[in-house]
Amino acid sequence: xxxxxxxxxxxMIEFDSGATLSPVEVAYETYGELNAAKSxxxxxxxxxxxxxxxxxIDKETGSVGWWDNMIGPGKGFDTDKYFVICSNVxxxxxxxSGPGSINPETGCPYAMSFPPVTIPDMVRLQKMLTDSLGIxxxxxxxxxxxxxxxxxxWAVAYPDAVASAIPIAGTARHSPxxxxxxxxxxxxxxxxxxxxxxxxxxxxxPARGLAVARMVGHITYxxxxxxxxxxxxxxxxxxQFEVESYLRYRGSQFVDRFDANSYLYITKAMDYFDLTxxxxxxxxxxENVKSRFLVISFTSDWLYPSYQSLEVVRALRGRNCDVAYCxxxxxxxxxxxxxxxxxxxxLVRGFLASTFRGI
Amino acid sequence: xxxxxxxQLLGRSDYxxxxxxxxxxxxxxxxxxxxxxxxxxxxEHKNVDARGVEISGPKVQQAISRGVSVYxxxxxxxLADLPDQAFDYVILSQTLQESTAPLKVLRDMLRVGxxxxxxFPNFGHWTVRLAHLFTGRAxxxxxxxxxxxxxxxxxxxxxxxxxxLAQEQGWTIEKRIFLHGARQISFxxxxxxxxxxxxxxx
Numbered sequence: 001x002x003x004x005x006x007x008x009x010x011x012m013i014e015f016d017s018g019a020t021l022s023p024v025e026v027a028y029e030t031y032g033e034l035n036a037a038k039s040x041x042x043x044x045x046x047x048x049x050x051x052x053x054x055x056x057i058d059k060e061t062g063s064v065g066w067w068d069n070m071i072g073p074g075k076g077f078d079t080d081k082y083f084v085i086c087s088n089v090x091x092x093x094x095x096x097s098g099p100g101s102i103n104p105e106t107g108c109p110y111a112m113s114f115p116p117v118t119i120p121d122m123v124r125l126q127k128m129l130t131d132s133l134g135i136x137x138x139x140x141x142x143x144x145x146x147x148x149x150x151x152x153x154w155a156v157a158y159p160d161a162v163a164s165a166i167p168i169a170g171t172a173r174h175s176p177x178x179x180x181x182x183x184x185x186x187x188x189x190x191x192x193x194x195x196x197x198x199x200x201x202x203x204x205x206p207a208r209g210l211a212v213a214r215m216v217g218h219i220t221y222x223x224x225x226x227x228x229x230x231x232x233x234x235x236x237x238x239x240q241f242e243v244e245s246y247l248r249y250r251g252s253q254f255v256d257r258f259d260a261n262s263y264l265y266i267t268k269a270m271d272y273f274d275l276t277x278x279x280x281x282x283x284x285x286x287e288n289v290k291s292r293f294l295v296i297s298f299t300s301d302w303l304y305p306s307y308q309s310l311e312v313v314r315a316l317r318g319r320n321c322d323v324a325y326c327x328x329x330x331x332x333x334x335x336x337x338x339x340x341x342x343x344x345x346x347l348v349r350g351f352l353a354s355t356f357r358g359i
Numbered sequence: 360x361x362x363x364x365x366x367q368l369l370g371r372s373d374y375x376x377x378x379x380x381x382x383x384x385x386x387x388x389x390x391x392x393x394x395x396x397x398x399x400x401x402x403e404h405k406n407v408d409a410r411g412v413e414i415s416g417p418k419v420q421q422a423i424s425r426g427v428s429v430y431x432x433x434x435x436x437x438l439a440d441l442p443d444q445a446f447d448y449v450i451l452s453q454t455l456q457e458s459t460a461p462l463k464v465l466r467d468m469l470r471v472g473x474x475x476x477x478x479f480p481n482f483g484h485w486t487v488r489l490a491h492l493f494t495g496r497a498x499x500x501x502x503x504x505x506x507x508x509x510x511x512x513x514x515x516x517x518x519x520x521x522x523x524l525a526q527e528q529g530w531t532i533e534k535r536i537f538l539h540g541a542r543q544i545s546f547x548x549x550x551x552x553x554x555x556x557x558x559x560x561x
Contacts, residue, residue, distance in 0.1 A: 310432075317430065317441055318441070318442060324423045324427075324430070325431050326419045326429075327431050343420060347423045347424060350427075351423060351426065357426075
């Protein structure tokens with residue numbers, strides 16, 4: 001399956017902060033065919049560093065989509081049955097408008113003058129995209145990690161537009177621990193002199209800071225067990241541990257494809273996300289939801305531990321919502337949602353099929 | 360003593376009885392639903408809104424793969440989360456004798472559901488009594504095949520025990536069905552029934 005990223009452009013988007021952006025562009029890909037009733041659309045929501053290229057092989061670069069093992073003909077998100085959409089988030093750096101985009105008023109990149117972004121802002125832009133594709137009601141919204149937060153936001157903000165939601169390894173709000181790790185990443189970037197208050201476009205970017213931020217991130221995505229198995233105490237060179245070499249490699253690789261300012265904006269959006277904000281409780285947040293839910297967590301995920309998924313599940317059950325929940329066994333930590341594909345595929349396949357039958 | 364022959368559903372007589380009790384288009388919660396076979400059958404044939412609770416991860420995966428909405432967790436906790444009268448029937452099949460707080464579970468079933476369907480193996484069956492009397496050891500029979508040290512059963516009850524509890528708690532027993540093998544019986548149920556199915560309301 002070869003794929004191509006497309007671009008949609010809208011006149012304007014209004015942010016939660018009251019700021020506006022005009023125009024706004026969103027990069028997206030689609031797989032499979034939309035049926036005549038437009039009832040088989042599944043929206044994939046990417047995690048922090050993901051992009052619109054969720055599946056297939058990119059026509060130009062030849063790169064494989066980040067959730068290719070879950071999306072495609074006969075796979076969990078079966079593109080023979082469903083029309084699958086994935087878009088890059090607002091404030092991202094992979095085609096959708098973000099701090100690296102050119103401000104038409106100045107002719108320069110927005111940099112830190114880009115408006116602060118929230119998860120609801122990201123979802124609002126996705127809604128504009130699905131509206132423009134003529135889809136009134138999505139069969140499912142789904143994603144892991146930050147994708148799970150967006151899926152929950154979809155179900156809360158647009159209850160009539162979502163038949164089901166599949167939040168995986170996610171949360172309704174970040175814990176102080178999650179905020180803390182994000183803050184270390186942000187400080188690493190901002191401490192790099194090349195960051196220059198965010199004004200580095202056309203110059204040397206804060207590569208060292210961004211690489212360190214990514215190294216911290218990768219530690220939190222793995223587990224003690226998966227790191228022991230993957231690296232042990234093996235030495236790569238005479239005095240460098242395998243794990244050090246791995247983290248440095250991932251850090252330097254990240255610099256080539258990610259914008260440091262997007263890192264700051266998106267992590268802030270994650271940290272500020274709180275479904276209970278302005279409401280008494282999580283239960284109150286779910287007052288108007290109409291969708292079914294399949295919530296999945298993983299035993300070794302200490303970054304988004306199962307208790308956070310359970311908090312969501314219990315609030316939904318308290319409202320007698322239709323919710324399936326499974327904690328899958330895995331040793332891969334938070335990365336499990338990208339790795340433990342066989343079990344997830346079975347769950348998703350059955351859940352989507354019964355949702356599709358029911359609509 | 361032998362009366363109506365009970366056909367099996369999915370290989371089980373108690374499932375057949377439960378499927379006869381459950382009315383179409385109702386809301387069902389099955390506690391300890393296993394791989395969700397009964398719920399999937401009821402959803403397909405009786406158009407019920409089917410939900411389940413199951414503690415075993417692999418069974419939960421099977422059930423969700425079947426398209427049944429199952430909660431992966433403990434029955435007592437799962438019941439506590441739910442609002443009052445959210446279901447028409449709450450089913451507890453072959454699990455009462457395994458629960459740590461059976462009375463709490465039964466009370467919560469009747470809070471969460473309009474009716475409870477409870478099926479359990481009858482510890483008063485004559486084979487159990489004889490096994491205990493003659494061997495002087497924890498009874499091991501066809502109904503209770505486990506050694507005492509690896510049995511999942513921790514609360515042993517008889518048909519009469521359940522009747523007495525219902526009376527004491529003021530519950531109404533709307534239906535009582537006693538099974539001996541594949542036959543429904545009514546004579547001396549506390550002695551002769553292997554499995555009892557009760558339809559209870561508050």
